[in-house]
Amino acid sequence: MSHREAVISKLVDPQSVAVVGASTKPGSVGYVILENLVTRFKGQVYPVNPKYDEVELWGRRIKFYKSVSEIGDPLDVVVVATPAPTVPKILEEAGMKGVKAAIIISSGFAEAGNAELENWVKAVARQYGVRVLGPNCIGIYNAYTNFDTVFLPADRAGRPPPGPLALISQSGAVAAAIMDWAARRRLGLGFLANYGNKADVTEVELLEAFAADHRVKVITVYVEGFKYPGEARRFLETARKIVPKKPIVAYKAGRGGAAQRAVKSHTAAMAGTYEMYRGLFQQAGVVEASSVREMFDMAKALATQPTPRGGRVLVVSDSGGMGIQAVDALEALGLEVPEVPESIAKELKRELLPFAAVSNPIDVTGSATDEHYKIVLDALLPTAFFDMALIVTLMQVPGLTKNLAKYVIDSKRYGKPIAIVNFGGSELVQRFEEELEDQGIPVYPTPDRAAKALWALYKYGEVKRRL
Amino acid sequence: MSHREAVISKLVDPQSVAVVGASTKPGSVGYVILENLVTRFKGQVYPVNPKYDEVELWGRRIKFYKSVSEIGDPLDVVVVATPAPTVPKILEEAGMKGVKAAIIISSGFAEAGNAELENWVKAVARQYGVRVLGPNCIGIYNAYTNFDTVFLPADRAGRPPPGPLALISQSGAVAAAIMDWAARRRLGLGFLANYGNKADVTEVELLEAFAADHRVKVITVYVEGFKYPGEARRFLETARKIVPKKPIVAYKAGRGGAAQRAVKSHTAAMAGTYEMYRGLFQQAGVVEASSVREMFDMAKALATQPTPRGGRVLVVSDSGGMGIQAVDALEALGLEVPEVPESIAKELKRELLPFAAVSNPIDVTGSATDEHYKIVLDALLPTAFFDMALIVTLMQVPGLTKNLAKYVIDSKRYGKPIAIVNFGGSELVQRFEEELEDQGIPVYPTPDRAAKALWALYKYGEVKRRL
Numbered sequence: 001m002s003h004r005e006a007v008i009s010k011l012v013d014p015q016s017v018a019v020v021g022a023s024t025k026p027g028s029v030g031y032v033i034l035e036n037l038v039t040r041f042k043g044q045v046y047p048v049n050p051k052y053d054e055v056e057l058w059g060r061r062i063k064f065y066k067s068v069s070e071i072g073d074p075l076d077v078v079v080v081a082t083p084a085p086t087v088p089k090i091l092e093e094a095g096m097k098g099v100k101a102a103i104i105i106s107s108g109f110a111e112a113g114n115a116e117l118e119n120w121v122k123a124v125a126r127q128y129g130v131r132v133l134g135p136n137c138i139g140i141y142n143a144y145t146n147f148d149t150v151f152l153p154a155d156r157a158g159r160p161p162p163g164p165l166a167l168i169s170q171s172g173a174v175a176a177a178i179m180d181w182a183a184r185r186r187l188g189l190g191f192l193a194n195y196g197n198k199a200d201v202t203e204v205e206l207l208e209a210f211a212a213d214h215r216v217k218v219i220t221v222y223v224e225g226f227k228y229p230g231e232a233r234r235f236l237e238t239a240r241k242i243v244p245k246k247p248i249v250a251y252k253a254g255r256g257g258a259a260q261r262a263v264k265s266h267t268a269a270m271a272g273t274y275e276m277y278r279g280l281f282q283q284a285g286v287v288e289a290s291s292v293r294e295m296f297d298m299a300k301a302l303a304t305q306p307t308p309r310g311g312r313v314l315v316v317s318d319s320g321g322m323g324i325q326a327v328d329a330l331e332a333l334g335l336e337v338p339e340v341p342e343s344i345a346k347e348l349k350r351e352l353l354p355f356a357a358v359s360n361p362i363d364v365t366g367s368a369t370d371e372h373y374k375i376v377l378d379a380l381l382p383t384a385f386f387d388m389a390l391i392v393t394l395m396q397v398p399g400l401t402k403n404l405a406k407y408v409i410d411s412k413r414y415g416k417p418i419a420i421v422n423f424g425g426s427e428l429v430q431r432f433e434e435e436l437e438d439q440g441i442p443v444y445p446t447p448d449r450a451a452k453a454l455w456a457l458y459k460y461g462e463v464k465r466r467l
Numbered sequence: 468m469s470h471r472e473a474v475i476s477k478l479v480d481p482q483s484v485a486v487v488g489a490s491t492k493p494g495s496v497g498y499v500i501l502e503n504l505v506t507r508f509k510g511q512v513y514p515v516n517p518k519y520d521e522v523e524l525w526g527r528r529i530k531f532y533k534s535v536s537e538i539g540d541p542l543d544v545v546v547v548a549t550p551a552p553t554v555p556k557i558l559e560e561a562g563m564k565g566v567k568a569a570i571i572i573s574s575g576f577a578e579a580g581n582a583e584l585e586n587w588v589k590a591v592a593r594q595y596g597v598r599v600l601g602p603n604c605i606g607i608y609n610a611y612t613n614f615d616t617v618f619l620p621a622d623r624a625g626r627p628p629p630g631p632l633a634l635i636s637q638s639g640a641v642a643a644a645i646m647d648w649a650a651r652r653r654l655g656l657g658f659l660a661n662y663g664n665k666a667d668v669t670e671v672e673l674l675e676a677f678a679a680d681h682r683v684k685v686i687t688v689y690v691e692g693f694k695y696p697g698e699a700r701r702f703l704e705t706a707r708k709i710v711p712k713k714p715i716v717a718y719k720a721g722r723g724g725a726a727q728r729a730v731k732s733h734t735a736a737m738a739g740t741y742e743m744y745r746g747l748f749q750q751a752g753v754v755e756a757s758s759v760r761e762m763f764d765m766a767k768a769l770a771t772q773p774t775p776r777g778g779r780v781l782v783v784s785d786s787g788g789m790g791i792q793a794v795d796a797l798e799a800l801g802l803e804v805p806e807v808p809e810s811i812a813k814e815l816k817r818e819l820l821p822f823a824a825v826s827n828p829i830d831v832t833g834s835a836t837d838e839h840y841k842i843v844l845d846a847l848l849p850t851a852f853f854d855m856a857l858i859v860t861l862m863q864v865p866g867l868t869k870n871l872a873k874y875v876i877d878s879k880r881y882g883k884p885i886a887i888v889n890f891g892g893s894e895l896v897q898r899f900e901e902e903l904e905d906q907g908i909p910v911y912p913t914p915d916r917a918a919k920a921l922w923a924l925y926k927y928g929e930v931k932r933r934l
């Protein structure tokens with residue numbers, strides 16, 4: 001790891017931070033960030049605000065510093081949440097103290113027509129060798145240490161639990177909404193980064209940092225458009241290096257005409273043609289999603305499932321109708337649903353219910369028991385005829401119990417990707433889903449979403465073989 | 468309404484029913500149906516089972532009848548849940564008593580290779596003039612009276628509240644899963660019908676019955692394939708008559724090769740080519756969905772929103788990124804996102820935040836308040852430039868409160884369809900959603916789903932103008 005890379009890694013995972021603009025005014029940006037860090041962060045926090053000495057907050061006495069230079073200990077990161085015009089001086093002070101990284105939450109720079117102030121920040125950063133994330137960003141959420149510069153309180157934007165996914169988002173609001181959504185679904189979003197105006201630290205450097213962190217299994221990227229010449233090339237080169245070891249899933253927003261008009265006004269990015277991005281992702285081996293939700297559907301599978309050898313999918317269902325919907329979705333994506341070899345079909349015919357369909361999709365029928373699924377999985381998943389399994393478990397039928405989860409989890413030993421479709425909302429359905437997901441089996445509410453997740457695994461397998 | 472139509476209407480909405488095969492054995496089909504009807508049905512129930520006289524169950528004394536003919540009162544419907552071979556005789560008895568409709572839950576007929584027994588049932592039904600739903604079906608769920616022949620207990624398959632949607636499903640398990648899902652989401656699914664082997668009563672007749680019921684605002688149809696010659700033509704003719712008054716949304720499962728193989732084995736239906744169904748829906752003015760979830764996304768909008776005059780959509784968002792995603796989705800569906808006329812844009816520029824984007828999509832920014840949405844909606848929805856509105860409300864940003872719901876609901880007065888995108892999971896997000904949906908504003912978790920719902924409204928508007 002180069003010195004530059006080490007600095008960015010510390011930026012997303014620091015041990016010690018100062019918060020300049022820390023505030024005691026409830027609801028303010030400087031208050032929420034201080035509360036995040038004081039009450040939950042596992043590292044050292046140094047609040048900076050000349051207005052306060054010592055304050056009693058959240059049941060503890062908090063010492064404030066007058067300035068960054070007053071802090072005796074070394075700092076990994078300085079978080080800045082003061083009015084824009086004060087930022088260059090704070091950065092200078094941090095630089096003189098030897099701090100290597102800053103996160104500038106403050107807005108009022110290029111996005112507000114103040115390009116000059118942003119250039120000044122860049123110049124100071126360069127002079128003192130301080131790397132800057134932002135300005136005009138929500139910064140970093142790190143679920144492992146609770147390093148959390150997101151200035152939205154938890155009752156608005158929930159905090160997801162630690163887990164194998166990392167998100168790099170060009171939009172702060174989209175990132176916050178994703179956090180809240182992931183928290184509700186207990187989706188393990190270990191890291192989130194938003195770079196705002198991207199005055200200095202780029203998405204490419206964040207990619208490198210997450211690639212280097214062994215806790216991250218999949219990197220998701222929300223992008224509206226690159227901003228500077230040469231970025232597309234750097235993204236391509238970096239992604240190509242990462243992808244053979246760790247999948248990247250990207251969603252590019254802003255595709256059509258009106259959308260590109262909006263991208264330009266939103267992030268001043270060069271939207272480029274959508275085809276350009278599409279080609280870029282393809283060359284880079286990045287799996288492309290067509291929405292935020294799909295990006296996480298794919299990421300959930302990529303983080304937990306092995307890479308398949310091919311695209312032949314076994315479909316098992318207790319509802320003929322759902323099995324058919326799954327096949328529709330798989331075939332539309334170019335995956336195969338091959339027939340079951342006759343010898344095995346004969347054997348299944350003996351062991352399953354008389355009216356079960358033993359071709360692929362296999363319909364164990366609404367009268368099925370947990371054991372019928374086990375029989376099918378044990379007979380077919382170990383064979384060379386199938387690369388993956390899509391299993392529909394409508395738990396509304398009378399014969400199924402939560403033991404079915406155990407049989408599905410046992411099937412992991414065959415080393416092939418599995419995705420579950422489970423639809424409904426009763427307690428039984430929810431407990432069943434939680435058990436599967438806790439054991440690394442991804443569950444989706446509809447066949448098309450499970451199919452797309454399996455497609456992403458297949459696509460990633462292809463990329464790995466190619467690169 | 469013809470006599471035939473009146474009989475089918477009674478079948479889905481009876482006042483008095485006998486349950487033949489009513490059982491006191493917990494968990495059995497005859498037990499669950501009896502429990503449904505005895506504890507919740509608002510009409511008269513007559514349990515039939517020669518094994519019992521009077522039984523104490525669910526805190527009440529229940530009188531059993533030896534046979535249907537022993538029941539003195541008239542019956543609208545006989546529900547049959549006895550072994551297949553006993554069914555023809557029960558039907559005969561019902562016919563002799565003058566009962567006009569029966570629901571045969573029992574399986575073991577054509578679907579089990581027993582076509583002869585099914586033909587016998589058909590012959591008896593014809594001879595006595597009894598219309599038969601099934602056999603091998605889950606029958607009817609009527610949320611208004613709790614007439615409920617679904618033999619899955621409520622802890623497996625929740626029961627949705629009364630509301631403007633009706634579902635006709637070719638698959639019983641899919642119907643049960645939809646029930647459970649709708650219950651969890653408080654989606655008003657007032658009627659559900661599953662016709663199993665379709666020995667007699669067809670989906671076309673159920674369509675007519677729901678068309679005639681003023682409580683039904685939208686009819687949804689899950690179909691795998693027609694079974695008999697002439698059905699496609701009858702479906703077309705009937706749908707064309709209904710659609711100008713009430714929208715029909717259909718999802719056809721079983722599109723590709725392997726899927727059609729499965730359809731054949733599942734419901735013995737002629738899958739036909741998917742293109743044939745596609746053409747049929749188009750000619751009939753049926754709005755086509757590409758998944759079960761999408762069908763209900765569309766239905767929710769069609770049940771609550773006015774029909775738009777055209778396809779020009781106003782997009783308002785507090786997140787530039789989400790606004791862009793919405794535009795992507797709308798444009799991909801062929802809807803327009805026209806620019807805001809310059810004079811109004813100038814006015815908005817004065818009233819919104821300095822960095823707001825006043826073109827379409829309008830970005831009120833993450834610093835927006837509830838009032839900014841109100842300003843935009845009041846300035847643009849009444850004008851002739853827009854036919855619908857897609858409003859993104861990421862409630863994670865600090866300035867929004869639940870009062871925003873009120874402003875959105877107030878905008879109904881402009882008589883134009885509205886769809887909301889709300890993403891996340893915190894308490895605030897959920898309460899906000901519930902208030903909107905209770906007031907007839909459909910809410911979707913992602914821009915693509917809201918866009919598809921608006922597309923369905925647009926499509927239905929086109930159909931209405933054409934037919």
